[in-house]
């Protein structure tokens with residue numbers, strides 16, 4: 257063999273090895289290490305977070321366009337699909353029907369939580385995981401008993417039954433962790449909920465006590481509500497100074513939940529909702545929308561970093577999606593100008609409510625590949641059950 261041929265052979269062998277290693281890294285990100293089964297599942301839901309909300313956040317953050325845009329952390333997940341969102345009785349869903357689809361895998365009517373339109377209770381994926389002995393958590397940036405988290409741990413005819421939802425949380429105790437940016441309902445008293453949560457074995461963390469999230473002990477039950485000013489959500493960054501807010505951020509809540517749940521030998525299921533994205537979109541407030549999407553992204557990145565430190569990242573199926581789009585947000589400009597020549601994209605809203613545009617789903621970890629392509633929201637539960645494989 258000539259020296260040239262040996263050299264070419266060496267180059268080909270090196271290239272093949274590189275391809276092989278690259279393929280292993282990618283397949284590990286998708287399938288994980290435990291024979292393709294997920295030990296843990298985290299479902300992140302950006303309420304109202306359509307594709308325009310995601311790209312708006314990444315363009316505003318980077319000031320760059322097209323392939324130059326670094327994108328959000330979760331946009332780099334290896335699996336991408338999209339989900340249709342219609343409810344049983346409406347082309348445009350609400351968060352109760354969409355939350356029921358994502359949580360329970362069934363279609364129901366707008367306003368209904370965790371049951372069919374004729375009142376038959378549907379098991380949520382959180383309750384399913386609880387039944388397997390897994391630790392579970394229900395976390396949101398809006399009220400603990402608001403529609404989306406309610407769909408994972410309660411079953412009521414109307415999303416307005418806020419006190420019934422709380423009663424079911426505390427009676428059923430299917431989740432070890434309930435954390436949110438407030439408590440909904442005119443007839444709900446925070447002192448009463450605090451007292452009942454403690455009687456039910458939860459460590460209560462109230463408004464002004466957010467620093468307690470930093471000292472969570474693995475295995476402990478947490479019930480927290482952090483609203484200091486009655487707006488029902490963790491304050492937007494844009495208003496924190498004026499409100500003199502000391503409320504924690506969504507990533508603090510999510511990290512505390514991971515800390516509390518991760519020690520369970522059977523693994524854990526955690527739902528984390530960026531609920532205030534929807535509220536900012538209903539009000540057509542682009543800055544708050546972008547800030548809330550960025551906070552959800554920061555939360556996902558912080559949780560992935562913590563799981564990596566724990567050696568648990570590759571055994572965890574992580575799904576990021578939305579329940580529906582809100583606001584009909586689009587990016588009509590600039591036209592015939594690059595983003596570099598302006599300071600920000602132009603934004604336009606076409607609705608003050610939700611729209612029927614499908615939402616995207618990103619995933620990584622064992623079983624993630626099932627979410628590639630076009631599905632309905634009800635399929636997410638099937639994908640999670642298949643990934644758990646038990």
Ligand SMILES: [Zn+2]
Nearest residue numbers: 304351534582
């Ligand atoms: Zn909404």
